[in-house]
Amino acid sequence: MRYDPQKIEEKWRKKWLAAKTYEPDFKYARKPFYNLMMFPYPSAEGLHVGNMYAFTGSDIYGRFKRMQGYDVFEPIGLDGFGIHSENYALKIGKHPAEQAKISEKSFYRQLQAIGNGFAWRERLETYDPAYYKWTQWIFAAMFKHGLAYRKKQAVNWCPSCKTVLADEQVIGGRCERCSSIVMKKDLEQWFFRITEYADRLLKNLEKLDWSERVKIAQKEWIGKSEGAEIEFRIKNPSANRGQLARQESRIKVFTTRPDTLFGATYLVVAPEHPLITTHESQITNHEEVKKYITDTKNKSEEQRIAAGYKKTGVELKGVKAVNPANNEEIPIFVADYVSAGYGTGAIMAVSAHDERDFEFAQKYKLPIRIVVCPHYPEKTCPVLDTAYEGEGHLVASGKFDGMSSQDARRAITDFVSGKRIVQYHLRDWLVSRQRYWGSPIPMIFCDACATQKKGECAEMPGWYAAPEKTLPIKLPFIKNFRPTGTDQSPLASIEKFYKVRCPRCKSWARRETDVSDTFLDSAWYFLRYPSVKNRKTAWDSAATKKWLPVNMYIGGAEHSVLHLLYSRFLAMAFYDWGLVDFEEPFTRFRAHGLLIKDGAKMSKSKGNVVNPDDYIRAYGADAIRMYLAFMAPFEQGGDFRDAGIRGITRFLERVWKMTNEKLKMKNEKRNNIKIENDALMRLLHKTIKKVGGDIEALRYNTAISALMVLLNEFEASPGAVSAEDVKIFLKLLAPFAPHISEELWQAVGGRSSQSIHRGPWPRYNPELIQEDTFDLVVQVNGRTRATISMPRGVTEQAAAARAHASVRRHLSTEPKKTFFIPDRLINFVI
Numbered sequence: 001m002r003y004d005p006q007k008i009e010e011k012w013r014k015k016w017l018a019a020k021t022y023e024p025d026f027k028y029a030r031k032p033f034y035n036l037m038m039f040p041y042p043s044a045e046g047l048h049v050g051n052m053y054a055f056t057g058s059d060i061y062g063r064f065k066r067m068q069g070y071d072v073f074e075p076i077g078l079d080g081f082g083i084h085s086e087n088y089a090l091k092i093g094k095h096p097a098e099q100a101k102i103s104e105k106s107f108y109r110q111l112q113a114i115g116n117g118f119a120w121r122e123r124l125e126t127y128d129p130a131y132y133k134w135t136q137w138i139f140a141a142m143f144k145h146g147l148a149y150r151k152k153q154a155v156n157w158c159p160s161c162k163t164v165l166a167d168e169q170v171i172g173g174r175c176e177r178c179s180s181i182v183m184k185k186d187l188e189q190w191f192f193r194i195t196e197y198a199d200r201l202l203k204n205l206e207k208l209d210w211s212e213r214v215k216i217a218q219k220e221w222i223g224k225s226e227g228a229e230i231e232f233r234i235k236n237p238s239a240n241r242g243q244l245a246r247q248e249s250r251i252k253v254f255t256t257r258p259d260t261l262f263g264a265t266y267l268v269v270a271p272e273h274p275l276i277t278t279h280e281s282q283i284t285n286h287e288e289v290k291k292y293i294t295d296t297k298n299k300s301e302e303q304r305i306a307a308g309y310k311k312t313g314v315e316l317k318g319v320k321a322v323n324p325a326n327n328e329e330i331p332i333f334v335a336d337y338v339s340a341g342y343g344t345g346a347i348m349a350v351s352a353h354d355e356r357d358f359e360f361a362q363k364y365k366l367p368i369r370i371v372v373c374p375h376y377p378e379k380t381c382p383v384l385d386t387a388y389e390g391e392g393h394l395v396a397s398g399k400f401d402g403m404s405s406q407d408a409r410r411a412i413t414d415f416v417s418g419k420r421i422v423q424y425h426l427r428d429w430l431v432s433r434q435r436y437w438g439s440p441i442p443m444i445f446c447d448a449c450a451t452q453k454k455g456e457c458a459e460m461p462g463w464y465a466a467p468e469k470t471l472p473i474k475l476p477f478i479k480n481f482r483p484t485g486t487d488q489s490p491l492a493s494i495e496k497f498y499k500v501r502c503p504r505c506k507s508w509a510r511r512e513t514d515v516s517d518t519f520l521d522s523a524w525y526f527l528r529y530p531s532v533k534n535r536k537t538a539w540d541s542a543a544t545k546k547w548l549p550v551n552m553y554i555g556g557a558e559h560s561v562l563h564l565l566y567s568r569f570l571a572m573a574f575y576d577w578g579l580v581d582f583e584e585p586f587t588r589f590r591a592h593g594l595l596i597k598d599g600a601k602m603s604k605s606k607g608n609v610v611n612p613d614d615y616i617r618a619y620g621a622d623a624i625r626m627y628l629a630f631m632a633p634f635e636q637g638g639d640f641r642d643a644g645i646r647g648i649t650r651f652l653e654r655v656w657k658m659t660n661e662k663l664k665m666k667n668e669k670r671n672n673i674k675i676e677n678d679a680l681m682r683l684l685h686k687t688i689k690k691v692g693g694d695i696e697a698l699r700y701n702t703a704i705s706a707l708m709v710l711l712n713e714f715e716a717s718p719g720a721v722s723a724e725d726v727k728i729f730l731k732l733l734a735p736f737a738p739h740i741s742e743e744l745w746q747a748v749g750g751r752s753s754q755s756i757h758r759g760p761w762p763r764y765n766p767e768l769i770q771e772d773t774f775d776l777v778v779q780v781n782g783r784t785r786a787t788i789s790m791p792r793g794v795t796e797q798a799a800a801a802r803a804h805a806s807v808r809r810h811l812s813t814e815p816k817k818t819f820f821i822p823d824r825l826i827n828f829v830i
């Protein structure tokens with residue numbers, strides 16, 4: 001019989017499904033292991049081979065754990081709500097609700113075909129009302145706990161997706177979804193207060209077993225910064241004394257380098273800074289300032305990048321600030337290199353020690369004063385051609401001269417009564433979207449209550465969370481679902497949807513018509529999987545206790561500051577509310593690598609996207625799985641080449657042949673073979689150890705190489721290989737090529753009731769994997785002075801030479817005599 005993957009693969013997938021091979025026993029599982037892979041957006045034409053790479057990579061690990069005796073839970077679902085899917089539907093001219101049904105079918109068919117050990121009974125789709133009911137419930141809970149609020153501010157707006165975006169969804173100035181250049185718009189939106197958790201999100205990173213690059217990305221995104229707030233007086237020099245007293249006001253700056261205060265030769269405020277309006281009457285060039293502000297608002301991030309980040313600004317003429325360290329009057333500028341959303345929206349500029357300020361000062365011919373000198377006490381601070389941002393000793397700083405810059409941070413802050421504070425770069429999560437295909441935000445606004453300052457939350461009169469019994473608020477099917485571009489969702493014109501009674505006063509009120517961000521759907525899905533059947537709560541507490549946190553999570557590094565941060569934030573909030581008993585949802589996370597094709601990133605425009613269907617049809621899922629695993633270290637990714645697959649197919653054909661030849665031997669004979677060939681036995685046990693260790697470390701490629709070496713040796717001495725040895729080989733192969741290994745396992749006489757995939761994973765004999773060495777005891781006059789590792793069977797001469805060197809300091813003279821016991825001991829007599 002020939003190896004025919006098409007024939008056996010389909011058959012086994014059906015059998016596994018019928019036998020519930022991959023369904024853990026939810027109640028009685030004793031060693032629960034939650035093995036999770038990020039669920040896909042079913043937005044494009046179908047699963048592409050990059051998805052398959054990630055999914056089968058995660059599955060290899062899950063299968064290994066299952067064979068090790070864990071009750072592995074490996075669920076799957078679809079992240080089908082949201083802009084991704086809606087944009088795709090728009091592109092192909094279908095309604096997203098209809099397209100969802102089509103994508104669901106084709107994705108699930110493809111996900112079946114790759115041969116993963118999914119727990120199919122627990123699947124979920126984020127657009128299913130039975131799921132988003134709880135997404136809405138979470139939104140309402142966030143509101144009740146003061147973690148969801150509305151605020152007007154300049155927000156990111158994607159002109160193509162016609163919706164606002166969170167900061168995390170703007171990558172290099174462009175929309176994460178469609179790559180359009182993102183603009184700024186002043187809008188009132190819903191936010192989640194993730195900043196309240198900034199410190200904990202940062203601190204917990206230390207104890208997480210996650211891919212280092214993801215931890216670094218989160219750390220940088222959270223961006224903890226220690227510094228000081230320092231107040232500057234503002235003066236209007238043209239005013240007379242009486243006016244001066246009245247008009248004197250203050251401005252606060254945030255700085256991480258208060259030690260450089262004596263070198264602050266001007267201030268800069270962001271274009272949105274309130275000072276510009278509060279001091280409008282004193283700013284003599286107000287028209288010019290206004291024009292600058294409108295110009296910068298229309299400049300996108302992209303244009304700024306194109307302009308080489310050239311810093312521009314305008315002085316606010318007619319006002320001055322007073323440096324509190326030396327009472328010097330300094331000018332104030334407005335410039336867009338200072339952003340309103342960080343710190344206080346105003347900075348003290350120290351051009352000698354901050355590169356941005358340096359560049360600005362050069363352009364506008366402002367003084368550059370060195371106050372930190374690295375060569376102190378030589379005091380020969382050179383002329384700078386770039387800012388010196390390092391540490392040193394203070395100069396030109398009055399009584400602080402000579403102090404180290406580190407010490408001066410505190411001393412100068414205290415001297416001017418500044419406040420030491422910690423700042424985070426992290427911003428609150430903007431969660432409302434002016435789109436159709438998402439979970440309606442479960443909030444109601446009542447005008448009548450608002451005017452009476454009534455509401456569920458003191459700061460937001462008129463707002464109520466939709467009562468739990470009214471959830472889910474179903475997304476109505478509407479024909480015209482296209483984004484409007486009017487800052488409102490298409491739902492805003494559907495009266496039947498938005499007209500609702502106020503939960504408190506029963507007068508007519510209005511539902512929120514924005515939907516929530518897709519990333520809210522996916523920020524909690526891992527909690528739902530073990531509880532998908534539960535209709536009463538979002539997650540069942542017993543099931544959650546048993547299965548969570550996720551033991552192993554695999555996914556793309558591109559989600560580092562999106563999904564992976566949002567999920568941590570929600571889990572922490574749930575922990576605080578007593579809803580889960582862990583703060584961190586993913587104990588271990590590994591980012592997989594990316595696939596390229598013939599040296600280039602796969603993309604539709606290049607026409608090099610690989611659809612796994614064709615390959616599975618041609619070579620079988622086992623060959624593709626193994627090829628993907630063999631191609632490169634899993635966390636690194638690699639280059640997809642057709643030629644490589646044929647190499648793997650030949651390997652599988654040889655496994656097939658080797659096993660079948662064993663089957664042709666008489667039963668009795670093949671069971672009685674003992675590996676007499678010592679070297680082969682050792683190799684077998686070393687391979688068991690290596691494959692297990694490599695899978696644990698996600699080094700699938702080297703595990704497969706080891707199997708290839710073992711197969712060569714099995715083929716070289718067929719007479720020395722027993723049926724039991726072949727079975728061990730098949731077990732080691734099983735996580736990578738689940739179908740062929742099951743087929744051969746059953747043929748070679750594994751108990752037919754038990755799938756190879758239920759284990760157990762083979763054990764190795766530690767004695768057999770020991771390197772062929774022993775510890776030689778080295779004595780001088782009968783006293784042990786050293787032990788050294790030597791190859792077994794070493795000659796006296798060779799042993800003496802190394803032993804002599806190792807105890808030289810105990811040998812006052814050359815030994816008179818040497819005693820040698822082979823493979824044990826050597827004694828020098830002096």
Ligand code: ANZ
Binds near residue numbers: 349
């Ligand atoms: C004076 C100074 C002197 C500064 C010096 C640096 C070096 P991080 O680390 O990112 O927190 N800054 C403060 N608020 C800003 C804003 N809204 N927009 C742009 N820049 C702002 O950086 C903090 C530093 O960035 C602050 O310290 C401030 O410049 C600037 F030798 O103050 B520094």
Ligand code: ZN
Binds near residue numbers: 448
């Ligand atoms: Zn009301």
